[in-house]
Amino acid sequence: MGLYRQEGIVLNVETPSKGxxxxxxxxxxxxxxxxxxxxICPVTVFHSIWKMVDHGENISLTALQ
Known part of the structure; x- marks a missing residue:
């Protein structure tokens, strides 16, 4: 029961003998x-910037590099 984020979600299912x-x-x-x-293409830059936003980082060219 997680939130759907830009990068997707991971579903973990465990049983007594397997995961x-x-x-x-x-x-x-x-x-x-x-x-x-x-x-490096535009979608790479786009996703990197949104990761920085998600982590509360300052958005700048230096930080992106």
Whole structure:
């Protein structure tokens, strides 16, 4: 019962003998993870800025770099 955030949610299910984990991500985050290791694109910058906002950080070019 978590809040849906920009990056998605993780569902953990445990039984007495096993544990399972599923990750649910919006299409924009899937695209981000596909491209983040290849090149810097607008969606990478967008998600990085929103992460800074979520953490209460000061938004600046220096902080983003």
């Amino acid at each position: 399972f984990q599923w990750k649910f991500k919006p299409p924009s985050m899937e695209k981000y993870h596909q491209l983040a290791r290849v090149k």
